[in-house]
Amino acid sequence: MRKKLLEIKGLKTTFFTDNGQIPAVDDIDFSVQEGEILGIVGESGSGKSVTSLSIMGLIPSPPGKITGGEILLDGKNLVKCTDKQMQKIRGKDIAMIFQEPMTSLNPLFTIGDQLKEAILIHNPKWSKKKAFARAVEIMKLVGLPRAEELLKDYPHQLSGGMRQRVMIAMALVCDPQVLIADEPTTALDVTIQAQILQLMKDLNKRLNTAVLLITHDLGVVAETCERVIVMYAGQIVEEAPIQEIFSNPKHPYTQGLIQSVPDMRFKKDNLYSIPGSVPKPGSILVGCRFAARCEYAMERCLQETPPLFEAAEQHKSRCFLLEKQEVEQRVESVIKG
Amino acid sequence: MMTGAIDIKKEAAPVQERAVGPWLEGWRSFKKSKVSLVGAGIVIFFILLAVVGPFIAPQGINEQDLAKRLLAPSGEHWFGTDDFGRDIFSRIIHGARISLWVGFFSVILSVIVGSFLGIVAGYYGRWIDTIISRIFDIMLAFPSMLLAIAVVSVLGPSLQNALIAIAIINVPNFGRLIRSKVLSVKEEEYIVAAKAIGMRDSRILFSHILPNSITPIIVQGTLAIATAIIEAAALGFLGLGAQAPAPEWGKMLADARKFLLNAPWTMIFPGIAIMLTVLGFNLMGDGLRDALDPKMKS
Numbered sequence: 001m002r003k004k005l006l007e008i009k010g011l012k013t014t015f016f017t018d019n020g021q022i023p024a025v026d027d028i029d030f031s032v033q034e035g036e037i038l039g040i041v042g043e044s045g046s047g048k049s050v051t052s053l054s055i056m057g058l059i060p061s062p063p064g065k066i067t068g069g070e071i072l073l074d075g076k077n078l079v080k081c082t083d084k085q086m087q088k089i090r091g092k093d094i095a096m097i098f099q100e101p102m103t104s105l106n107p108l109f110t111i112g113d114q115l116k117e118a119i120l121i122h123n124p125k126w127s128k129k130k131a132f133a134r135a136v137e138i139m140k141l142v143g144l145p146r147a148e149e150l151l152k153d154y155p156h157q158l159s160g161g162m163r164q165r166v167m168i169a170m171a172l173v174c175d176p177q178v179l180i181a182d183e184p185t186t187a188l189d190v191t192i193q194a195q196i197l198q199l200m201k202d203l204n205k206r207l208n209t210a211v212l213l214i215t216h217d218l219g220v221v222a223e224t225c226e227r228v229i230v231m232y233a234g235q236i237v238e239e240a241p242i243q244e245i246f247s248n249p250k251h252p253y254t255q256g257l258i259q260s261v262p263d264m265r266f267k268k269d270n271l272y273s274i275p276g277s278v279p280k281p282g283s284i285l286v287g288c289r290f291a292a293r294c295e296y297a298m299e300r301c302l303q304e305t306p307p308l309f310e311a312a313e314q315h316k317s318r319c320f321l322l323e324k325q326e327v328e329q330r331v332e333s334v335i336k337g
Numbered sequence: 338m339m340t341g342a343i344d345i346k347k348e349a350a351p352v353q354e355r356a357v358g359p360w361l362e363g364w365r366s367f368k369k370s371k372v373s374l375v376g377a378g379i380v381i382f383f384i385l386l387a388v389v390g391p392f393i394a395p396q397g398i399n400e401q402d403l404a405k406r407l408l409a410p411s412g413e414h415w416f417g418t419d420d421f422g423r424d425i426f427s428r429i430i431h432g433a434r435i436s437l438w439v440g441f442f443s444v445i446l447s448v449i450v451g452s453f454l455g456i457v458a459g460y461y462g463r464w465i466d467t468i469i470s471r472i473f474d475i476m477l478a479f480p481s482m483l484l485a486i487a488v489v490s491v492l493g494p495s496l497q498n499a500l501i502a503i504a505i506i507n508v509p510n511f512g513r514l515i516r517s518k519v520l521s522v523k524e525e526e527y528i529v530a531a532k533a534i535g536m537r538d539s540r541i542l543f544s545h546i547l548p549n550s551i552t553p554i555i556v557q558g559t560l561a562i563a564t565a566i567i568e569a570a571a572l573g574f575l576g577l578g579a580q581a582p583a584p585e586w587g588k589m590l591a592d593a594r595k596f597l598l599n600a601p602w603t604m605i606f607p608g609i610a611i612m613l614t615v616l617g618f619n620l621m622g623d624g625l626r627d628a629l630d631p632k633m634k635s
Contacts, residue, residue: 090532090534091536098530104526104527106548121535121536
C-alpha cells in the first residue's frame with residue numbers, strides 16, 4: 001500500500017450561528033495516499049466544500065471553527081498550525097483550485113502578474129526573470145499555447161477553460177504534494193470539462209501530485225478517481241475503490257445516487273430521484289441521517305447511529321443492513337467451518 | 338485546410354487588441370460621452386489657469402488703484418474692478434489656484450484617512466468595525482457645514498484650517514464607501530484563491546482588495562472636489578476660510594455683497610467662477626461613474 005500523505009482523523013467543523021451550532025462536517029476520517037486521485041461526492045450541503053476548506057485552513061472564522069480532530073500532512077497536524085505557518089503550507093504543500101474560474105482570478109492584473117506573484121510568495125529570492133521563465137514553463141505544462149503572449153493578457157480575455165488551466169497552473173507552480181480541486185469542472189461545458197479532467201489525470205501521473213477531487217458529479221468521479229468517498233449530511237456514508245462503488249454500492253444513498261444518473265441507453269419517462277432533500281446539518285441528532293429518505297429504513301435506524309461497517313476490503317459503508325450481512329456471513333462461515 | 342484555419346485564428350487576434358487594461362477600457366468609454374468631455378475640459382482649463390495664472394494675469398492681486406474703484410467691465414478691466422480698484426479678472430485667475438488647491442488637497446486627505454479606516458473596518462470586521470462605523474455615524478449626524486464651522490472655530494479661521502475642516506467632514510463618506518466595497522470584494526473568489534496560494538493578509542489588502550475597491554473612490558473623489566470647493570467658498574464667505582486680502586472666490590463674494598446693486602460685476606464673476614469649476618468637476622465625476630462603475634454599464 002502506498003504511503004498516506006494526508007490523513008484526516010475525526011475532523012469536526014462547526015459553524016456557530018445565531019440559530020445554534022451547526023456541525024457541517026461531523027467526525028470524518030479518510031486519507032489521501034501518495035499520487036492517487038481520491039474523489040469526494042455528495043449533494044450540496046453534504047460537507048464536501050467545508051472539508052476541503054478545513055484542510056486548507058480557510059474556514060471563514062467566525063462563524064466557522066474546527067472543533068475536533070486532526071489533519072495530518074506528512075505527520076504534521078495542520079489544525080494546530082498558526083496562521084503564519086499555514087500561509088507557508090498553502091500553495092506550497094497543499095494547493096487548491098476552485099469552482100468558478102471566471103471569478104477566481106483578479107480582474108485588474110494580467111495572468112502573468114498573478115502567476116509570478118504565486119511563484120514569488122514561496123520563492124521570495126527568485127529573480128523576476130526566473131519567475132517569468134517558470135511561469136512560461138508551467139503554462140506549457142497545463143497545455144496553454146502561446147504562453148508568453150497569454151501571460152500579458154487580462155483574465156477577461158480568456159475563455160473559461162483557459163482560465164481553469166491558468167488556475168491549475170497557479171496551483172501547481174510550487175509543486176504541491178496535494179492538490180484539492182473543489183468542483184473544478186462544474187462551471188465549464190462538457191467538452192472543456194473532459195479536457196480539464198484529462199489534464200488533471202495527466203498531471204497527476206507526470207508530477208505524482210495527489211489529487212482530492214470534490215464533485216457532485218458521479219460521471220466525473222468515474223472518469224478520474226481511483227477511490228471514492230460518498231458524503232451525506234456531514235458524514236462519510238461510504239468509501240470504496242471506484243469499480244466497487246459502481247458495481248456493488250452498499251449504502252442505500254449511494255445506490256440512489258447511481259440510479260439518479262441518467263442512462264442514455266434506455267429512454268425512461270421519468271428520471272429517478274431520491275425523495276426528500278438533505279437534512280439541515282445538526283437537525284438529526286440520533287439515528288441514521290439518511291433514514292428519513294431511505295426505503296430500507298428500520299426502527300433501529302431512527303434510534304441508533306450506524307458506524308462504518310467493513311463491507312469488503314477497502315470498502316466501508318455506514319448502514320445497519322451491512323451488519324446483518326456481516327452477521328449472516330459470520331453465521332454461514334461458522335456453519336460451514 | 339488546416340493551415341488556413343490556423344491563419345485565420347491568428348489574424349482574428351491582432352496584437353493591438355491584446356492587453357487592454359481596465360483603465361484604458363475606462364477611458365474608452367469615458368470619451369464616448371460629450372458631456373463628460375466638456376466637464377473634463379472645464380476642469381483642465383481651471384487647472385491650467387491655476388498653474389500659469391499668475392504669469393498671465395494682467396495685474397497683481399493686491400495692486401490697488403483707488404482712482405479706478407468699482408469700474409464696470411471694459412477693455413482694460415475685463416471683469417471690472419472692486420472697491421479698492423483691484424482688477425477682478427486678475428484676482429479670479431489667482432483665485433483658481435486657491436480653490437483647486439483646497440479642493441484637491443482636502444479630498445486627498447480625506448481619501449487617505451477614510452480609505453484606511455474603511456479598509457480596516459471592512460476587512461477585519463468585529464469590534465474594530467463597530468468602533469470605526471459608530472464614529473462615522475456620529476460625524477454624519479451633524480450637518481456637514483456646521484461640523485466644518487465647529488472645526489474651524491476650534492482651529493482658528495484660516496485657509497489651511499478650512500482645508501483641514503473640509504477634509505475631516507468628508508472622511509466618513511469615503512470611509513463608508515470603501516468599507517462597503519471591501520465587504521463585497523473580500524468575499525470574491527479570487528481573494529479566497531489568493532489565500533489558497535499562501536498570500537499574507539497585508540498583501541491581499543493592498544494588492545487585491547484596494548485596487549478592486551478604488552473605482553468608486555475615484556468617482557466619489559471627483560464629485561467631492563466640487564463640494565469641497567463650494568464648502569471652501571462658503572467658509573470664506575462666512576469669514577472662516579481664506580482671510581483678506583487673499584483672492585478666494587467665496588471671500589470675494591462676501592466682500593462684494595455691499596455693491597450688489599450698483600456694481601453687480603464684483604459679485605457675478607467670482608460666482609460664475611465657482612459655478613463653472615463645480616460644474617466641471619460634477620460633469621467629469623458623472624462621466625467617470627458611467628465609465629468606471631460596472632453597475633452603470635448595460
